[in-house]
Amino acid sequence: MTMDTELPQLPFPRPNVLDIAPGYKPLRDRAPLVRVRTALGDDVWLATGYHICKQVFGDARLGRSHPDPGNAARVSASLMFGGPTGDFATEEQLHRTQRKVLTPAFSARRMRQLKDHVTELSASMLDELAQRRPPVDLHAHFSFPLPNTVICQLIGVPEPDRDSFRLWSGRFTSNDQADAAQAVGEMLGYTMGMVADRRKSPQDDLVSDLIAIAAAENLELLTDHEIADMALHLVFGGHESTVSRIDFGTLLLLRHPEQRKALVDDPSLVEQAVEEILRRSIPVDDLFPRYAREDFEIEGVTLRKGDCVLTSTSVANMDDRTFADPERFDIFRKPDASHASFGHGMHYCVGNALARIELQVVFSMLFQRFPTLELAVPFEELHIPIERRWIGGLDELPVTW
Amino acid sequence: MRVSADQDLCVGSGKCVQTSGEVFDQGEEDGVVVVLQHTPSEQHHEAARRAAHGCPSAAISIIE
Numbered sequence: 001m002t003m004d005t006e007l008p009q010l011p012f013p014r015p016n017v018l019d020i021a022p023g024y025k026p027l028r029d030r031a032p033l034v035r036v037r038t039a040l041g042d043d044v045w046l047a048t049g050y051h052i053c054k055q056v057f058g059d060a061r062l063g064r065s066h067p068d069p070g071n072a073a074r075v076s077a078s079l080m081f082g083g084p085t086g087d088f089a090t091e092e093q094l095h096r097t098q099r100k101v102l103t104p105a106f107s108a109r110r111m112r113q114l115k116d117h118v119t120e121l122s123a124s125m126l127d128e129l130a131q132r133r134p135p136v137d138l139h140a141h142f143s144f145p146l147p148n149t150v151i152c153q154l155i156g157v158p159e160p161d162r163d164s165f166r167l168w169s170g171r172f173t174s175n176d177q178a179d180a181a182q183a184v185g186e187m188l189g190y191t192m193g194m195v196a197d198r199r200k201s202p203q204d205d206l207v208s209d210l211i212a213i214a215a216a217e218n219l220e221l222l223t224d225h226e227i228a229d230m231a232l233h234l235v236f237g238g239h240e241s242t243v244s245r246i247d248f249g250t251l252l253l254l255r256h257p258e259q260r261k262a263l264v265d266d267p268s269l270v271e272q273a274v275e276e277i278l279r280r281s282i283p284v285d286d287l288f289p290r291y292a293r294e295d296f297e298i299e300g301v302t303l304r305k306g307d308c309v310l311t312s313t314s315v316a317n318m319d320d321r322t323f324a325d326p327e328r329f330d331i332f333r334k335p336d337a338s339h340a341s342f343g344h345g346m347h348y349c350v351g352n353a354l355a356r357i358e359l360q361v362v363f364s365m366l367f368q369r370f371p372t373l374e375l376a377v378p379f380e381e382l383h384i385p386i387e388r389r390w391i392g393g394l395d396e397l398p399v400t401w
Numbered sequence: 402m403r404v405s406a407d408q409d410l411c412v413g414s415g416k417c418v419q420t421s422g423e424v425f426d427q428g429e430e431d432g433v434v435v436v437l438q439h440t441p442s443e444q445h446h447e448a449a450r451r452a453a454h455g456c457p458s459a460a461i462s463i464i465e
Contacts, residue, residue, distance in 0.1 A: 058458070099413065103432030108415030108422075338416075338455040348414045348457040356419060 007037040010046075010075070011285055017382045017394065018251065019327060020282055020318045024048060028319065032299045033309065040082075042073035044289070044308040045301060046315075050323075050340065052299060053316035056309050058345025059298070062290035065091040066306055073308035075287050079180040080173055081391070084291055090221065095346070097221045098230060101213045102350045105206055111353035114150070118361045122146055126369045134400035135376035142366075143246035143397065144239070147358055151238030154354075155231055156194060156205025164190070165235050172236065173391035184232075191228035191235075199224075207231050234351075241283075242355050244393035246362050248281030249274070251382070251397065252329050253367065254375055259331050264367050273331040274359045279339035280329045282314040284384070284392020316340035376400040402446050403464040404453075406434040410460035417456060421448035425461075434460060 012023030027034045032052035033045045047053045056062055066072035066084035076082035086094070104110075129141050144166070152162045171183035194207050202208040207227065214222035253260040253273075263269050287310045292303040303309070317339050318326045342349035349355070367373060375382075376398035385395050404424060406417075413432035417425035423445050426435045441449055453461040 100431070103413030104428070104430060105432075106415075107413070107427040107429075107432045108418035109427060109429075111415075338457075342414070342457070344457050346412050346458065348412050348416075350413070353415045353419055 007035055007043060008046075009037050010039055010287070014282075014285065016380065017384055018248070018255070018282070020314055021285060024315050024318070025320075028315075028321075033301045036310070038073065038075045038310075040074050040076065042075075042308070044073045044075075044310055045303075046287075047309060047311045048315060049321065050316040050319035050337065053311045053313070054340055054344040055298070056290055056311035057288075057340070057343045057347055059290075060092070060346065061293050061296050062309060063088070063091050063293050064290065066291045068306060072291060072306065073289070075289050075310060077175050077177050078173060078391075079177055079184065081288070083289060088293075094221050094226070097219055099346070099350065101210055101219070101222065102230070102234075105209060106350050106354060108353040111357050114354070115357050115361065118146075118150055118358055119365075121149060122361050122365055126365060130369065135398045136400075137396045138250060138399045139243070139247055139394055139397040143243050143250070146246070146362065147239040147242035147355075150354070150358060151235055154206055154238070155234055156198070156203055156207045157235060161190070169236050169240060169391075173240075187232045188225075188228055191231040192224065194231060195224045195228045206234070238351055238354070240391055240393070242358050244283030245277060245281055245355070245359055247394050247397045248283050249277035249359065249363060250366065250373075250399075251375075251379075252277060252280060253363070254373065255379070256329055259329070260367055263331065263363065264371070267364050267368075269331060270360050270364045271356075272333075273363055274356060275339065276329065276331045276333055277359065277363070278341040279317045279323070279335075280327075282318075282392075283394075284314075286312050286314055286392070288312065313340045313343065370399075370401045372401045373399055374401065402441060402449065404436050404439050404441060404449055405462050405464075406436050407460045407462070408433050410458050412458045412460075414457050417452035417461060420452040420455060421445060424449045425452060 008023065008027060012021035014021045028048040032049055034048055035043060036046045037043055047056045064084060065086040065088040067088045069084045072084045074083035125142055125146055129136060148162055168183045168187045171179050174180055198208040198211055210227045263273050290309050290311060292305050292307045295304050320326050322337050323335055342352040382394060384392055411434040413427065415427050417434060418427055424438045424441045426437050427433065428435055450463060453463045
């Protein structure tokens with residue numbers, strides 16, 4: 001490992017909650033892959049542009065696991081996002097199995113069938129919100145409960161238990177590894193209980209479906225423990241990111257009143273508005289570690305087995321060679337390229353159709369229902385709490401009308 | 402226009418179905434891409450092109 005003390009030091013500071021850290025652009029101008037130092041002092045490669053970020057996401061020679069996890073380079077202490085996850089020997093096979101069972105469950109057609117239900121849920125939550133006396137916290141009363149309710153219903157978490165997941169999620173993603181590990185243990189205990197229960201009495205939910213598929217197709221890798229682990233990650237992945245996109249989409253539209261008006265006047269703009277929200281919102285300074293599964297060369301760089309490359313959806317989305325004036329929020333943008341917010345290749349977000357439907361419902365309704373919606377605090381006061389740094393997002397979004 | 406899709410490359414994102422639901426679907430059992438119209442009418446060409454371009458695993462080919 002190089003001892004170059006001049007390496008750019010992560011994390012790069014951000015000017016505010018909406019804009020990307022300016023530190024990435026000069027590196028992009030240098031090379032597709034640049035050496036940087038992580039917050040924990042490990043020297044790693046950073047993918048600096050749209051094409052290389054997508055390439056890293058999609059290259060099967062780069063995985064999430066590490067042959068020797070104890071000695072792997074880390075981005076942070078975060079249990080979930082900071083370093084390698086999973087088992088090096090079985091990662092690829094297990095991932096194929098997971099995709100095989102989850103892909104049909106989250107297909108675009110099935111998610112489209114959910115649209116009316118999501119619309120009803122959203123309408124009733126907005127009705128409740130309207131009963132409150134402003135200012136209110138949009139995050140707590142709308143952005144969070146909507147996706148959380150939808151994913152919990154799909155997976156089969158009953159209503160009284162849903163708040164526990166909110167608390168576990170917060171601990172799971174924190175920098176306190178011991179507490180994060182304990183939260184994972186508690187969550188897994190809960191989802192193991194679900195699996196045991198559905199084995200006895202199947203219900204109309206995803207956990208029951210997964211048990212049935214594993215048995216019908218004799219999928220040995222899909223043990224009860226594995227199904228419980230998938231359920232945990234689905235509840236978590238199925239709401240955290242969507243919650244943030246609702247908050248940030250709202251914020252972006254509040255900051256661009258002319259585009260907000262255009263969207264209210266012409267609801268058919270909602271699909272492209274959602275794509276632009278997905279591209280332009282940066283709820284977290286996302287840096288995903290990938291580890292070389294073998295020795296190979298990429299963009300003139302020789303990687304050795306176990307070497308770490310960081311890739312980032314937001315760095316990709318803010319590449320000015322792919323998106324003209326990338327920091328401009330523009331729902332009328334007609335980009336030549338798709339944003340990278342759901343990743344790329346075999347790891348492309350399995351829940352993307354669900355997320356898109358939720359966001360399309362939200363941004364077809366929110367500003368229609370609250371035509372005078374505005375921030376209840378100065379924009380400059382909004383911040384991403386340090387304890388949420390690895391998952392990102394806002395703790396609250398105070399609004400009034 | 403002639404549309405084809407490589408089912409082995411497909412990762413089942415469903416992005417094509419979201420972009421061009423008249424031309425593409427996903428298998429009910431496996432979520433893998435199914436081409437509904439191999440020679441779509443002109444009104445669907447633009448969406449089909451976007452679907453091919455936006456596929457996260459480059460599984461869709463279009464010959465014009």
